Amino acid sequence: MSFNRVEIDLAALAANFQLLASRLPATTRQLVMVKSEAYGHGLERSALALARAGATAFGVAELEEGVRLRRAGITGEILVALGLSPDDDPADVLRHDVQVVVCGAEDIDRLRPLAGSGGAPAVHLKVDVGMGRLGCLPAQAPGLVDMVRAAGLRLAGLMAHFPLADEDVGATREHLQRFLSLVARLRPALPAGCRLHIANSAAMLRGLGTELDWVRPGIALYGAGPAGLAPAGLRPVMAMKSSVVQVKEVPAGSGVSYGHTFVTRRRSRIAVLPVGYDDGYLRRLSGRAWVLIRGRRCPVVGTICMNACMADVTGLPEVTAGDEVVLLGRQGDEEIAAEEIARWSDTISYEILCLFGSRNRRVFRGV
Numbered sequence: 225m226s227f228n229r230v231e232i233d234l235a236a237l238a239a240n241f242q243l244l245a246s247r248l249p250a251t252t253r254q255l256v257m258v259k260s261e262a263y264g265h266g267l268e269r270s271a272l273a274l275a276r277a278g279a280t281a282f283g284v285a286e287l288e289e290g291v292r293l294r295r296a297g298i299t300g301e302i303l304v305a306l307g308l309s310p311d312d313d314p315a316d317v318l319r320h321d322v323q324v325v326v327c328g329a330e331d332i333d334r335l336r337p338l339a340g341s342g343g344a345p346a347v348h349l350k351v352d353v354g355m356g357r358l359g360c361l362p363a364q365a366p367g368l369v370d371m372v373r374a375a376g377l378r379l380a381g382l383m384a385h386f387p388l389a390d391e392d393v394g395a396t397r398e399h400l401q402r403f404l405s406l407v408a409r410l411r412p413a414l415p416a417g418c419r420l421h422i423a424n425s426a427a428m429l430r431g432l433g434t435e436l437d438w439v440r441p442g443i444a445l446y447g448a449g450p451a452g453l454a455p456a457g458l459r460p461v462m463a464m465k466s467s468v469v470q471v472k473e474v475p476a477g478s479g480v481s482y483g484h485t486f487v488t489r490r491r492s493r494i495a496v497l498p499v500g501y502d503d504g505y506l507r508r509l510s511g512r513a514w515v516l517i518r519g520r521r522c523p524v525v526g527t528i529c530m531n532a533c534m535a536d537v538t539g540l541p542e543v544t545a546g547d548e549v550v551l552l553g554r555q556g557d558e559e560i561a562a563e564e565i566a567r568w569s570d571t572i573s574y575e576i577l578c579l580f581g582s583r584n585r586r587v588f589r590g591v
């Protein structure tokens with residue numbers, strides 16, 4: 225067993241889902257984004273907890289993740305956001321009853337042979353209204369809608385994605401408007417039951433696109449931002465914990481770790497922690513991060529190694545080997561949020577969660 229673990233609070237995940245649901249119009253459903261191991265929280269366990277909380281639609285990046293959800297017993301709708309990979313067997317789409325994002329004629333052609341015998345594969349046409357990523361241009365959408373129908377596929381959704389929902393409300397309104405005017409133009413060609421969806425967490429929290437059939441929250445479910453937008457009551461789902469392996473007293477003038485980038489200025493107590501960049505605790509956090517020990521914030525000093533880093537616990541004479549260390553999460557009255565670690569390492573909370581979650585043993589609570 226490793227010294228380190230991420231604790232996943234499934235009760236907090238369920239509560240976040242329900243809090244977000246309570247702020248939506250009664251007719252709007254959440255497609256919960258559980259791609260990338262549910263942002264590091266563990267695909268199957270997170271999806272099952274969300275299903276128990278009432279989730280009926282699940283978003284993944286790849287078909288293989290959708291198959292894993294079915295094997296885990298998820299019976300709700302599943303949307304594969306990246307479409308099929310070159311190695312995927314298109315027959316799995318019907319076999320596992322997943323819905324697939326399509327962006328162009330090639331995607332439709334790949335699914336065409338499935339139509340007919342075993343039922344119609346369900347697809348969501350993705351339109352690029354400003355994201356500059358996956359999706360057809362709005363002008364191509366009418367032709368593709370016709371092509372989907374002609375191929376015998378079922379158009380189960382029309383969707384787009386916001387590029388600036390967390391930073392620019394004006395631009396996001398414009399992107400939404402672009403999507404809505406396309407919908408208005410396409411309306412006569414859209415089959416009954418074609419779901420419209422565009423909002424990610426930030427847009428949801430701003431109330432943009434929430435009147436459509438689906439919203440697609442990710443980060444908000446995991447209680448980690450977007451900064452400044454999260455409603456009171458969203459709870460962080462992930463914590464990362466370890467324990468002190470050694471504490472030592474060193475004189476003033478002692479270098480700590482590779483490169484001696486930190487040299488003690490006074491007689492110091494240094495705690496050695498079994499956490500390093502291999503555990504997702506990035507080397508670039510060296511000299512910038514803080515951890516919680518005995519309910520107090522302690523600075524990480526010196527260079528972070530592959531499997532170790534050091535915290536200055538000079539003010540805390542009671543710290544001993546075996547003490548719990550919280551790198552992410554709450555200890556006593558103190559808390560370190562994913563947003564804060566993201567700031568220290570010039571990134572976003574999403575990356576911290578993916579990283580910590582994928583590099584460490586997961587322990588589930590609140591089941």
Ligand SMILES: *Cc1c(COP(=O)(O)O)cnc(C)c1O
Nearest residue numbers: 257385424425426440441442443
């Ligand atoms: C990841 C993703 C989301 C969720 O975004 P958050 O910012 O985490 O809410 C929504 N839609 C698509 C297409 C995504 O890939």
